Structures are given as structure tokens and as C-alpha cells.
Amino acid sequence: MFKYLKQLTSLVAMVAVLFTFTTETMAAKKSKTLKNTQKKGFVRCGVSQGLPGFSNADSAGNWTGVDVDVCRAVAAAVLGDANKVKFTPLSAKERFTALTSNEIDILSRNTTWTLSRDADIGLTFVGVNFYDGQGFMVRKNSGYTSVNDFKNGISACTNLGTTTELNMRDFFNSKGISYEPVTFEKADEVVAAYDAGRCDTYTTDKSGLAAQRIKLSSPDDHIVLPETISKEPLGPVVRQGDSVWEDIVRWSLNVMIEAEEYGVNSANADSMKTSDNPAVKRLVGAEGELGAALGLDNDWSLRIIKQVGNYGESYKRNIADTGILPDRGPNELWTKGGILYVPPAR
Amino acid sequence: MENRGITFGYGFLSQESSFDVQFSLIEFDGSHSYFRAYLVGLLNTILVSVIGIIFATIIGIAVGIARLSKNYLIERTAAIYVEFFRNIPLLLQIFFWYFAALRALPLPQKAEPMFGVFFLTIKGFFVPAFIWNNLDIFIYSIIAAIISIIFVRIHARKKQETEGKQTPVLMISIGLLLILPLLSFIIGGASFTVEVPVLKQLSQSSFTYEGGIGLPPELIALALALSLYTATFIAECVRAGVQGVGKGQKEAAASIGLTPNQVLKLVVMPQALRIIIPPTTNQYLNLTKNSSLAAAIAYPDLVLVFAGTALMQTGRAIEIVSITMLTYLSLSITISIFMNWYNKKIAIKEK
Secondary structure, eight states: OHEEEEEEHHHHHHHHHHHHHHEEEEEEEEHHHHHHHHHHSSSEEEOOOOOOTBBEEOOOOEEEEEHHHHHHHHHHHHSSOOOOEEEEEOOOTTHHHHTTTSSEEOOOOSSSHHHHHHHHHSSSEEESSSOEEEEEEEEEEOOSGGGGOOOOOEEEEEESSSSHHHHHHHHHHHOOOOEEEEEEESHHHHHHHHHHOOSEEEEEEEHHHHHHHSSSSSSGGGEEEOOOOOOOOOOOOOTOHHHHHHHHHHHHHHHHHHHTTOOOOOTTTTTGGGGGGGHHHHHHHHTSSSSTTTTTTTTTTHHHHHHHHHHHHHHHHIIIITTTSSSSSSSGGGGGGSOOOOOOOO | OTTOOOOOSSSGSSSSSOOOOOOOSSSSTTTTBBHHHHHHHHHHHHHHHHHHHHHHHHHHHHHHHHHHHHHHHHHHHHHHHHHHHTTSSSSHHHHHHHHHHHHHHGGGOOOOOOOBEEEEEETTTEOOEEEESSSSHHHHHHHHHHHHHHHHHHHHHHHHHOOOOOHHHHHHHHHHHHHHHHHHHHHHHEEEEEEEEEEEEESSOOEESSSSEEEEEHHHHHHHHHHHHHHHHHHHHHHHHHHSOOOHHHHHHHTTTTOOIIIIIIIIIIHHHHHEEEEHHHHHHHHHHHHHGGGGGGGGOHHHHHHHHHHHHHHOHHHHHHHHHHHHHHHHHHHHHHHHHHHHSSSSSOO
């Protein structure tokens, strides 16, 4: 018995070492951003200064929109309550600096994913929550029916410092049309100037055009031209260098989309725990250990679906029912003719 | 910064900017570099500041003197103007002038021409452009006129000091300024043609003007707001300056037989200027810095073009903001060096 004691001690020691290692890696999984968020008790989220359907505050200060829902999903996953989000409205100019300088932890502000933004300035895009494209709005009585009707000397109102400004130049250059760009810092001023007749056309992402059109003095006198001149995949952004946080945000969004794909919604999520489909059971946390991989508990995805809803519910609530873009277009699931396709949560 | 994955460097200045600017004094499009975009913004800032300073000074002096008027109506009108415009935040005034102008101005196709060639429309103020032949000869003739005016003035002063006779310097100066450039047309071969803006149809309902020079409404609104706002402060400086000159000075000057005009020109103004210049320098600096509010109404100044679009396209916040700050600092220092030099020039020279 005595002679085995030595081996036994070394075994215990080894198990202890291994165990500390595992807890160590578990702790390391807890990213700095995640730790800070749990300590503060709210998710710090950067949103727009008011874009109906995406991120817009009502008179009581309640934020709604598909961009807002991404942050709410993360709050539900990480803190257990979708309302524990602090929203910071940001201009196009401030948004990236606010994120890199630690003012916010998620930027969910109809931001286009481009190579230079992703690679150059300390940001990481985690996915796409809205597939958009740039278009033009004109007055109905102008007789323009296509961008091919544009002539030299046309003046175009738009927002300052967005990809819109660059696409506009590419577009007019390729058509060989000389144009006058009139760029404002805030969307409200763009709308006011276009409304007053300062510009012949207003160009921005088509979802933005649809949302801003309601702000015009007589929305019915304006139309959006059919052409789309650019790809604008909009999605949430996080800081570079915290891959766990990045994964949490990415999969919070993916879970919403996958939930729609499997027909799991806020109403039936609890009953889906007994589903026959293992993919559905994984989604509601009844099978697998997906939460642990992200440093979260296993009910994280169930909370997202119950408190925020799936992507389809979010889209319907914010964009379709508000009359902005009733037709989902490319933002329909891949199984229904759209291009919404996310990696499987397993 | 390294921790956050931010790189630092000024190399981006030579990269292609790939955005266009609405209005620039030098040729610019997206194929030019970010540095050239910086120059475009800087020149636009200087342009609106210079226009603002000139108009603010003219309005300021006029209102300042009007406030000293013995005519009750003129004095009250000037006082109301000053109190009204200096007590409303400048940004609001800029918005007011811009959107009021946009609402009030006619569409290009409905604009009534002024003198047949000027068109003030919602899309801008279109004026005829001069297309010159032998422009250099015309410029030389103006330089020659200015040099000869300086000689005439020196001569006139000498004559007054030695013989006590006065020369009509003003009339001679105006004459020179007219005759010499005229000669450049007749003998020198300078000539120009006028290009009048022409209405152009863009679509069934929208028009614009082609040819000539188009000043954007943003520039007009900004210059108007800046000069009306700053003029109120300059008016108060002028009033303080003139009131600061002792009453006895005027009476003494009148008693030795100077005409009221001479009293103002030779006795009151030289002393008043000493009081007026230093606070007015501050107002010039304020105006220049306030011109950065242009970003709100789409006038492409330094802040909008460089600290706005260029910053967002490159993401180089620290570099661009530091350059912009240094630029405003240099602009301000240049103005104050000039004003200090002028102040010294008119200061009492104690012997």
C-alpha cells in the first residue's frame, strides 16, 4: 500500500495540474470585453443617430431596429436580459473612433463591410445582418426613370464620409457624367436640402432611402430608381484582438438567423426543447455544450430567441411592419430564395 | 495604440483620395491625393474667412458709427441689430440662413436675371466668367497704377510739409487706377470675353446653369452668417474705440480750424484705431475658427473635406485631427502676427 502512495500522489498532482490548466483556459476564454461587460451589467452598443428600421429611438428613448436587436441579442446571451444595453448614438464620423477607443464594445450602425475597414483600422466585422445596395431617389415629376437619364451637371445630396460618397464617384465616373456632390454630416440635413430642391437626386443605401423618404414633406412625390450601383453588406463590428467577444457577437447574430431557418421563434422556443430535430435542440440549449465554447451558459441562445426573437421576427417588427421595405429581397433566407445563409450552430 | 491594432503614419497623404468635392479653388477630383484634398479644404476655409472678414469689417464699422449717430432711428436700428445677432448661437444662424435661403430662393428655371447676367438660384449664385487674353498685361498695369499712387502720395505729403499745399490725392489715385488698365486694353492688347451662364435642362423638372462661375449657396449662407454675426462684435469695438477718444481732442481739433472730416480722419480715427484693433483681432480669429461650422451645411471647408471625409475614408483620426489643429493654429497665428504688426504701426510712437 505504502509503495503505491508515491504514484498516487503524483497522479493526484497531475490531475490537479490538468484541472488548473482547464480552469485556466476557461478563464482565458472569458475575454476582457466579456469580463468588463459582466462587471458593468450592460452591453455598450454604438448605433446611428436615427435611421428608422435599423436603429431609431422613440420619444421615450426606447431604441428599436434590426441593428439594435443585434446588441439586444448579445445582452440576452451575456447578461440574461435583452434590455441591459446602453446605446450610444454616433455619427458616421465618430463611429470607428468610438469603437477603437473603447467607448463602445459593439458597433451596430448600418456599417458597410469593406476590406480597408476590416483590415486597416483595428476593426473586425463579424457578419452581415442586412444586404443592401446604393440607389438614387428622385422627384417623380423629373421624369427620370433610370440612372441612364442622368445628365452632366446633376447635383447629388448625400452623407459625408460613407462608402456612398466613393460609390457615387465610381458610378458617375464610369458613366462619364460630371456631377456636383453636396455632402452633409447628418442625414436630417441631407433630407432637408434635397426636399428644398438643392439637389436633383438623393443617394444612399436603398434601405436608407426608403427609411428617410417618410421624412420628406410629401413622400409620394419621390421615387427610388430601380438600379442598385453597389454592394453594401451591413453588419456589426467589434474591436480587433478579442476573438472570444467577436465569436459571441457573431454567433448571437447567427443564432437569430438559424432560428428562423428552423422555425424557432420567441413564442415556441420553450416547447422546441422536446423537438425531434437535434439541430433545433442545440439551438434552444437542450442538447450539446455550445454555450461553454463561448464562455457562456447553455441557455444563451434560448434567451436570444425568447427575448429578441429570430431574424424574421426582428425584420418584420422593424422593417416590414413599419412600411420601410415590406419585401425582404436578398434578406430572405437561402431556403426561400434570398442570400441569408449562416454557418451551422453546432 | 498598437494594442488596439491602430497604425500611425502620414503615408496616406499621398494616396489617391477617390472622392469628389463640390466646390474647390484648385482643380480636384478623386484621382488626386489626400494632400491635395487637404489643400482644397484649406483654400476653401481661407476663402470664406477672407470674405467673412471683409464684410464683417465693412458692416461692423458702418453699424458701429451708426450706433453713435444722433439720429434716434438710426441709432436704435443699429442697437437692435447688434443685440439680436450677437445673442443667437452662430450655428443656429448658419442653419437659418442656409435653409431660409434654400426655401426662399427660386429654382434655376424660375430665377429672374439681375442685370441680365446674374442668376441667384437655389443651386447657387451664377455669375458671368471673364475669359482673358493677355491677362498678365492687365495685371501689370494695375501693379503700375498702385506703384504710381504710392509715389503720388509720398510727393503730396512732401509738398504739404514744405509748401503747405494740399494735393487732391484721392482724385489722382482713382484716375490712375482707371487710365492705366484702360491703356492696357487699347495699347497692350489685353481683352476679355464674357461667358454668361446659360440655363440647361437636366430633366423634365430640374434645371441648372452652365458656363460662368457658380458660387454654391452653402458658401453664400456661411459667409453671410459669419459676417453678420461677427460684425456685431466689431461694431461694438468701433463704438468703444470712438467713444474712447476724449471729447477735448475733437474740440481742440475743431478750434484750430480743421473741418469735421479732417477731425475724424486726422484726430479721432488714429486714436480710436489703437483701441479698436486689438479686440477686432480677436474677432477675426473667432471668425476664422467659426468657419469650421461649415460642415453642418455642406460647405467643403477644411473640417468637412479633411477632418470629415478624408478622416472617415482613411480612419486615420489622430493624424488628421493633429494636422487640422496645427493648420488652424497656423492660420490664427498668421492673422495675429499681421494684426500685431498693424497695431504696432498705428500705436503711439513715443519719442
